[in-house]
Amino acid sequence: MTQAKVKFSSFEEYLSYDDGTDQLYELWNGELVALPPESGLNFQIATFLLLQLVPFIDYRRIRGHGLELQVRGEPQNRFPDLTVLREEHIEQLKRRNTILLSMAPPLLVVEIVSPGETNRSRDYTNKREQYEDRGIPEYWIVDPQTQSVTVLQLEAGAYQEIGAFQGDQVISSSTFPMLNLTPAQIFSA
Numbered sequence: 001m002t003q004a005k006v007k008f009s010s011f012e013e014y015l016s017y018d019d020g021t022d023q024l025y026e027l028w029n030g031e032l033v034a035l036p037p038e039s040g041l042n043f044q045i046a047t048f049l050l051l052q053l054v055p056f057i058d059y060r061r062i063r064g065h066g067l068e069l070q071v072r073g074e075p076q077n078r079f080p081d082l083t084v085l086r087e088e089h090i091e092q093l094k095r096r097n098t099i100l101l102s103m104a105p106p107l108l109v110v111e112i113v114s115p116g117e118t119n120r121s122r123d124y125t126n127k128r129e130q131y132e133d134r135g136i137p138e139y140w141i142v143d144p145q146t147q148s149v150t151v152l153q154l155e156a157g158a159y160q161e162i163g164a165f166q167g168d169q170v171i172s173s174s175t176f177p178m179l180n181l182t183p184a185q186i187f188s189a
Contacts, residue, residue, distance in 0.1 A: 007031055011076050015098065024066070026075035035079065038065050042112040045142055046081045048189040049110060052181055053084065061085040068098040069106070071130040078127060081142075082110035084175065101134075108175045110140040120145075128152065132159045138175045142186065149183045 008014040008030045017032075025032040038046075043065070050062050063083045070077050077098075084107045085093070092103060099106060109131055111123045123141050131139045132154065139159065141150040148166045152159040153174055165171045168182050 005031060011070060014076075015096070024068075024079055026079075027077050028075045033075070038081070039114060041144060042081055042114060044189070045112050045144070045186060046110070048186060049082055049142075052179065053176065056176055056178055057084065058087075058090075060090050061087065063093075063097065066097055067093075068096075069109070069134070070098065070100045071134050072101070073130055073133070078130065080109040081112045082108075084108040105135045105137070107136075108138045108140065108173075109136050110142060113141060113143040113145065115145065124150075128159060132157075138173065140171075140173075144187060147183055147187050149186065 006017065008017070008027065011027065014027050014032075024035045026035060027033075046064055050064065053062055061084060063085060065079055065081055067083045068077050068079055069083070083099075085099075086104050086107060088104065089099060089106065093099070111127055113120055113123045120143075123143075128139065128141075132152075135154065135157075137154045139152040141152070143150070146166075148164050149171050150164045151162040151172060153162050154160075162172050162174075163169070166183050168184050171179065171181050171183070173179055
């Protein structure tokens, strides 16, 4: 039996949808697009970064791939590989792990680039534009292919590239200035 496609007229309508699975969906033009499972390498890198951040911030303020972030444009939601929340998000996300447009943006989002030109474009261009529009103060693009970490910082409403760090260069982060971390450590973990 073929199941009819679900079409949503608003993001709020989508939020009330539950298909009884743990499948993550992006909402494109009112229709659900299932996301593939995260790669083992991306999960490993995100976990390593989470463990590096825990000494500096309450672990409840760090979320992995399952956190949903409402954004403007298409798709209307993203699932960053790693997100650092604000203190008020802890209580706000108890019911549903979704940061809505009506909420303050997270402090930091990290995307780990998956192989393929489409994924590169998505992380370096599309998500960059949506996260910038959302007002997220800092965005990291962790790229296993180039073994680099690009740090973007929001200044006067636009992302400025702080650096594309490689090898033993210490990653510069205004959100975590005390973090003494290099791309070499990330990619060898």
